[in-house]
Amino acid sequence: MRPKLKIIPIIVGLLTIALILTSALLIKTQNVYAAKDEKYRNLDTFTQVMHLIETSYVEDVENKTMVYGAIKGMLAELDPHSTFLDPDTLKEFREETQGEFGGLGITIGLKDKILTVIAPLEDTPAFYKGILSGDQIVKIEGDSTAGLSLHDAVKRLRGKPNTDVTITIHRESTKKPFDVTITRAIIKISSVKTSMIGNTGYIRLTQFTSHLSDSVAEAIKDLDSKGADSYIIDIRNNPGGLLSEAINVSSLFIPANKIVVYTKDRQQTRQDFKSRIFSLKETEKPIIVLVNGGSASASEILTGALQDYERATIMGEKTYGKASVQSVIPLVDGSAVKLTTGKYFTPTGRGIHGIGIEPDINVEFIAPEVDENEKIVETKTVDLSKAIIDLEKDNQLKAAVDKMKELVKDAK
The missing domain is CATH 1.20.5 (Single alpha-helices involved in coiled-coils or other helix-helix interfaces)
Incomplete structure (x- = not known):
């Protein structure tokens, strides 16, 4: 028992x-x-x-019209980068350069739900018309942009080359909105521009395009051969581009196998992106990186990595703050959603999305005085790979050059 x-x-x-x-x-x-x-x-x-x-x-x-409209509304409630792509729009999205289209040469985004210029690309129609980072596009061809999705805005701004589009700009420094008529063109830019400023090699990156890191490596070799003892990397008004190239360019200036950036998704799953092994590494000479409010996305990845590893002194103005990952997810009827699925973080874990990166040394840009009778000359530089330097009109670059003299002196 x-x-x-x-x-x-x-x-x-x-x-x-x-x-x-x-x-x-x-x-x-x-x-x-x-x-x-x-x-x-x-x-x-x-x-x-x-x-x-x-x-x-x-x-x-039509039922489809209502459903598509509802989907667009849902995505619009999330963030400016999540959007719906109907089958025709998805086809356009995937057709990279087939069937030439004309553009203005600006990267745009929605900031506080207002269509805003992130950056004008150099040597493009918008650049020569004087469009600035931070300009708000309040009308396109007289129609208000209020409530317009980012993708629909891009479609309205694009068109056949040699056709005009009139946009209405609101700029903080002006009292009233003003119209700018821009002629669309096939956008061809030089992603890397170089020059020597004394003994400092100046490297201007306009966009993180394919094979950019190869061009930067060649630029370093060329400037080294001319006696460069330091570098100024200018990524002002650089709206970003390819993640892979942001990692590759960073890899040129920091040791191999270092975290350049990492992402986290909804489940907080982390993915690290590390610097690569390259035959060319410039890890000793002083570097200054110039940034402003038009420096976004891939530009901020480079800036964050070099700042976190104390590899460069960051000068200029706070960056844009675009550090999110978008994925294009196909749907059953041939349409797709472009959905924000993650966020970027700098090597030390800083979340910069919607915040931006503060420079080590803040230098506010002072626009040079322009004669009222002087008009913008719409002529392109003969050699697009050659940077045009004018320290009298660019106080931020001048400040960087002066600071570099101190850094070089201290390094000796």
């Missing part, structure tokens, strides 16, 4: 544990069903609105 008596407490204990686990499972199941019930109630509201439109709206509306 005694062995049986010993078993009874064990059985009671197991039954208690089972009861607790069952209760917990029931509570969890109830919570799941409650969440589902809430979701279904919201869908009931959505279905009710669709039915009202189908039965009571003054005109017939």
